[in-house]
Amino acid sequence: xxxxxxxxxxxxxxxxxxxxxxxxxxxxxxxxxxxxxxxxxxxxxxxxxxxxxxxxxxxxxxxxxxxxxxxxxxxxxxxxxxxxxxxxxxxxxxxxxxxxxxxx
Numbered sequence: 001x002x003x004x005x006x007x008x009x010x011x012x013x014x015x016x017x018x019x020x021x022x023x024x025x026x027x028x029x030x031x032x033x034x035x036x037x038x039x040x041x042x043x044x045x046x047x048x049x050x051x052x053x054x055x056x057x058x059x060x061x062x063x064x065x066x067x068x069x070x071x072x073x074x075x076x077x078x079x080x081x082x083x084x085x086x087x088x089x090x091x092x093x094x095x096x097x098x099x100x101x102x103x104x
Contacts, residue, residue: 005083009076012056017041018049025059025072032068 013019017039024030024038035046050070053059058076062069 005087006080009056009058009080012052012058013080015049015052017045018053021046021049021053021070022058022072022077025070026074029062029069029071031064031070035070 013022020039021035024035030038032043032046032050035041035050036043039046041049050059053070054061056076058073059070060073062071
């Protein structure tokens with residue numbers, strides 16, 4: 001059985017600013033203003049990254065007056081972590097069985 005990892009999600013999370021946003025949101029729900037203060041990113045740049053995270057399903061939005069709050073969806077990260085854990089288990093099993101394809 002092949003184990004697959006969501007490469008699109010990895011690309012989304014590989015960006016340093018997006019990873020910083022995800023890390024901040026793991027600790028608390030924040031609005032765009034807070035994220036600008038915490039990251040030092042410009043509003044337009046931050047908004048673009050938040051859009052990518054939202055479209056990838058990593059964050060949810062919560063309107064609050066004229067502000068939009070962002071919160072992390074931990075289930076998405078757990079699914080990705082589970083894929084990596086399954087891949088690691090496959091590697092452990094393969095190493096233990098000393099499975100090796102012979103060369104032609």
